[in-house]
Amino acid sequence: MYQDLSNLKKFYMLFTLVLFAILIVRTGQLQLYQWDKYFRESEKNRIRDIILEPLRGLIFDRDGEVLVDNRPNYSVSVVPYEFLKADSAIILLSEILNLDPDDLKKKINKNKRGNFSPVKINRQIDFRVLSAIEERRLDLPGVFYNTESKRYYPGGVKASHLFGYLGEITSGELKKFKDTNYRIGDSIGKTGIELQDEEYLRGTPGVKYIEVDVLGREVRNLTGLGGVSPNPGRNLFLTIHTEIQKYLEEVMADRKGAAVVLDPRNGEVLALMSKPDYDPEIFSNPLTPETWNLLVNHENKPLYNRASQSLFPPGSTYKLVLGAAGLETGDITLEENILCTGAHRLGNRLFHCWKKTGHGEVNFLAAVEQSCNVYFWEKSRDIGLKKWSEFSRNFQFGKLTKIDLPNESPGLVPTKEYFDRKYGEKKWTRGLVLNLVVGQGDLLTTPLQMAQFAMILANEGVLCRPHLVRKIEDPLTGEVVFTKVDSIQIQGTSKKTYRTIKQGMNLVVNGVKGTAKSARIRGVTVCGKTGTAQNPHGNSHAWFIGFAPMDKPEIALCIMVENGGSGGAVAAPIAGGVLSIYFNDQKFAKIP
Amino acid sequence: MLSEHKSIRHLDFKLLATVVVLMLFGLVAIYSATFVDSESDLLNFKKQIIWGILGLLVLAGTIFIPIRVLNKYAYTVYGISVFLLFAVLMIGTGAGTDRWFALGPIRIQPSELAKVGTLLVLAKYLSKENRDLNNFRELAIAFSLVFLPLLLVMKQPDLGSALVFLALILPMLHWAGLSSMVLFVLIAPLISLVCAFNYYTFLIAMLIISAVLFLSQRGLTFFLVNFVLNIGVGVVTPIMWNLMKEYQQKRILTFLGLVTDPHGLGYQVIQSKVSIGSGGFWGKGFLQGTQTQLRFLPEQHTDFIFCVIGEEFGFLGIFAIFALFFYLIFKGLTIASEVKSKFSSILVFGGVIIFLFQIVVNIGMTIGIMPVTGLPLPFLSYGGSALISNLVIVGLLLNASRKRFEYF
Structure with missing residues (x-):
């Protein structure tokens, strides 16, 4: 031996013992002393993270008149754990949304990030769908809707090729923006300025943690868990006359x-x-495949x-x-x-x-x-x-x-x-x-x-x-x-x-x-x-x-x-x- | 006599068994954490089995490499691992975290190899004859050997792994014979820095530091230089902090895990505590943990594997894990103190420190007394590269214990 290490060994054994003791005492505190509390918590664990969508930046003309503005819009999300339990709910919701039940299930399973994080399944639902969901609330556990925004054009300028339009993010785009905070169901600029200046217009989403009841309704906002407010996107002032x-x-x-x-x-x-051109506002509402095909296949190529x-x-x-x-x-x-x-x-x-x-x-x-x-x-x-x-x-x-x-x-x-x-x-x-x-x-x-x-x-x-x-x-x-x-x-x-x-x-x-x-x-x-x-x-x-x-x-x-x-x-x-x-x-x- | 030491009978089977039991525990937990229903593919579970077998083969190989050879090629291994750390930054995707090399479906983390490389190189450097660690230049070189890989890993960015390198240096110097006083002089400014944000903590820290400096009886100059240095750190730190922009402060705090970031780390810790706490003394049983089975934690098969054990196997299971880990550390320290070769001794001790640090930081994180840094739990968390590097270190321990009577 090159030196006597028995004292050093004793020191580090003691050091390890102290650290392990702290860990064991703390674990014991959680598991033995506070077991009641955490067990009950786990039984009714209904903490949800809700993504708060940022308001997209506005677009103005050279004199500061608004050309592209936002208007409220609703989207449907489900909490997989609660929703997928009941086949009747799947069938009911797919009827309301006019989807195939299997496709709906597949979409949820493909996009979920854990059983309790909501998955957005449909953007831009109209008021009819919204009220149908609200009416059948009791039969639709784990289904809820969010308020988002959609584009509208108060300036009377269509300029569809200039502004471009928004659409639901594709899996390819999701992969491309992997390390940013896009999620399935989000809107993203597809053409024009909406695409070119996506990074400025989008803003950053926030998050809040809420506790919900059996029906998935918010009981209280858990501000103590460190939610983050969304940051609105930046406003663009164009050179347009x-x-x-x-x-x-x-x-x-x-x-x-x-x-x-x-x-x-x-x-x-x-x-x-x-x-x-086309009316950019058609992209603010549910886009039917017929309309889309018409735009894509028209001999005059309006897109x-x-x-x-x-x-x-x-x-x-x-x-x-x-x-x-x-x-x-x-x-x-x-x-x-x-x-x-x-x-x-x-x-x-x-x-x-x-x-x-x-x-x-x-x-x-x-x-x-x-x-x-x-x-x-x-x-x-x-x-x-x-x-x-x-x-x-x-x-x-x-x-x-x-x-x-x-x-x-x-x-x-x-x-x-x-x-x-x-x-x-x-x-x-x-x-x-x-x-x-x-x-x-x-x-x-x-x-x-x-x-x-x-x-x-x-x-x-x-x-x-x-x-x-x-x-x-x-x-x-x-x-x-x-x-x-x-x-x-x-x-x-x-x-x-x-x-x-x-x-x-x-x-x-x-x-x-x-x-x-x-x-x-x-x-x-x-x-x-x-x-x-x-x-x-x-x-x-x-x-x-x-x-x-x-x-x-x-x-x-x-x-x-x-x-x-x-x-x-x-x-x-x-x-x-x-x-x-x-x-x-x-x-x-x-x-x- | 010599040939007898090389025989298989001198292998420390108890130590090996401890590690294998930990790995089996890990497999059970990974199975539970990724089990969805009878139709699920259990891909991670199967992959981990393959990694485990591969790791044990590598371990077996490590046991029989002569210590001499390990010593000789220490710089080579270190050089290769530093090169790979550079390479992973260069060819990385550039978008966020560049931690892996992808070889087909397999992803390899060079930071894991760098742990072993740094361990070897430090052991070699510190064990060289006539090494005077109280000499500033030689001490600085030892530090730079660690800081090179540390900075590269931090750049990835992988704070957790980077901290492992940082944790290594001071205990290894201590073990290699750095005097306690020099060690104290090195640590004191860090204490002053941390304590500088509050008058009372700073006052207490300064009292203790002054007392130790005074009692060391190294003369007035020594006392004054160190005293002024620590006061200086304490005064400058809050000023610097206040000069920083808010976003810079936030960035540092987030980096240190002291504030929750938008990705919801606070949420993770809450869920993690609920998982462990709800397990109680007996646990809820295999595949019966509601928290685990309902996937509250996105990282539960990797960084938060401890929660799965805590929920499904309770305090009993956790106590067993602690006992196994403690035995591993105890055996490691015993080997390190008994082995004749200085190189082996420092090497084994460094390995023990790597284990100890990862265990304490990972478990501390899951029970909410340490910041969330993203460090896996040795032998238990899912992850091939980490498992292999940890088994290599066990191999080094077993190797040293076989030949603890040889000087080289």
Whole structure:
């Protein structure tokens, strides 16, 4: 032995004895001295943990008007131990809730966390179900209902694609949020802002411990057990200009299409509309499979957000990209005129300008004003596909705008490599390029990207990331977090080029031969560009992109009417409507 | 003579039997805790049987490893376990608790291996010839050997297991020959810190500390330095505490288990006390515990297994458990004090401390006198990794007892 350890051993034996004695005395106290009390407690152990749902955050418009609010709603829960004892109760409840008894049993067994923790089995029950349960209370042991909240939309703005909707959490989502406090039966944002900002809107649930009687009714609140109050979700203040949003929803009511209106100074989204839409309130009530199937399978795809998810050829609005490229490379000068005879020849194929009789001699500005195809086709020979692709990428096409909405599509900017992959090297002709430069063919953009492009032109190269949430407020502390405005400088295009393009866009709206005269408004110089994009699925898509005022732009927009016809005749007037609302409101309200 | 010591006859069968009886007790309790009806699959019960058999095989292997070899590879085992602790943090899911490696259906907790690794490495470090534990540098190294795995386990976060490492260091130093005075100097600031929140407790603590320091007769400088240090801790602690934001305070209190968090730990303790208390002297009988059978406790087959025994087998059952545990500790301490090799002695003692700490903290938690930290009860709680590591430690005890007359 390296040292005498018998004393140390004695010390630690004593130490162990003392600790064990404490444990045994305490156990004896519980089991022998207080046995009566705990035995009785265990016989009538009816302590329940009740989850207190947090109030979901509200959504406001830019002026602080409520757009999305909460309204009380009821859900049914059961305590498995008491409920599953009696088959009659299972059958009765499944009748009331219109469920299969076996499914009901399975659902409870699958989701229970112990026999005495309530399992939520049905959300959004209506008053009829509620009163049926209340009437048969005695036959339904362990069944009770909770008050929750559901969404409603007091502002009169549907904006279903913007707000999105809530739905019951799926098992996949539960797994994904495993370590957070979601439970089966909870609501969770499924699309739109409800999904994007779920973490802010939701809040944190609380818990309270109650003692219940034989029928599962609360006898008293056991505050001593350390319940926790729920924390409401945070309120979102959007950048939405309600009047413009409403106008767009009304004017497009019977059409398909999308519109995005931005404030080019900071990227705030003043309106974002997609049609056809749906009434978001249908998700606040029990959703029947029929309604759901109708929404999912409808040929017009009302669940799709056409502004940021759907892809379209942008038509002639896209000629401005080639224009910018040409002005930068020097292939386009203001002095040079090109003769449009109404068609452009490539090999033995004729490509027709939209004006069959031709535009005659046109320079760059006139070509933009009248949207002459032949001019741009001619110029694309000098500029080439490579430059065009490069400028397209610079103007952020084929990339996500990183707007704060889920499931955005990046679109597609074809390149030489893309065509080589698709058709094989040297197996494709310049005809494809001719299509691209007038915004047709394989080129695909979202209306959001086109609005962003209008913003870049308006700002002469400055891009502010489009965003919908202006600030997030904690209703408890009043703490407010503002969204940071991110801006970048677009590379490769000079101020001079932007100014020239703006001149052309001015003529589109205000020139004698301009294609978008209906976008003019009194007292403000509007710049724009129309597009009429042919597509294989029916009528052409009508496009308009633009901004105003020309010198100090405050608003940039994109209007797209799917299969609407000509951009100048269909899209431009809607843009005019938006602009007149915006400017009359802000500046010209006083002018009689 | 030597060959005789290596024979099987020198195996301490009583100690082995004690552990096996504890394991059987555990199996009965796990069966009861997870039994639903005759159709239930009893998956946890079956898994635990397999882990138990596996663990006994590992134990058998551990008994016959020469002490020399254990000593030689102590740093290797330690290194591997620290590496695995790093790895589990790195490849973890990142969402919450990263405690396991999943190998198919099996989940392995590297913190359990780290317990054994740390035990070996400390025993080796402390038993080295001419080790002067009163030398600050050597003492600091001993501490860092423990704190490295401790911090990694805490990061997982697994407070319960981390505390096991913390509990190990001071008793092992003490056993290895650290003078009681140095031990006292190390513990005193902790006492001051805890007592600093109340004038009277602090006053009493300071009186006792000063008295011990004074009676040690180590000179004025020694007295003053330590006195000022402890006063300083006592003064600074409340100031620091008040400077902290409320959520920081709450986080610390929750971490220490001193306030109930939203997951309802308070509820668990109430139910746990009702389970044990309602068992009475005789218990309600196997599968007859209403609390157990109605699943009031989500963790009843793991951390709260003691409640199942308390409810169904009563004070009698619990007393039997205490007797078995006490015999285990008693035998362990006897082996540790008799064995000739210093390495073995410290090793065995450390194993005893690991058992003692887990037993006291786990049972204390279920009867409501200790915070809920989530530490399993050795040999009884469901859980493969913990069972294996505990059986390895028993193997080390048996190994040392076989060769208690050998110096190496």
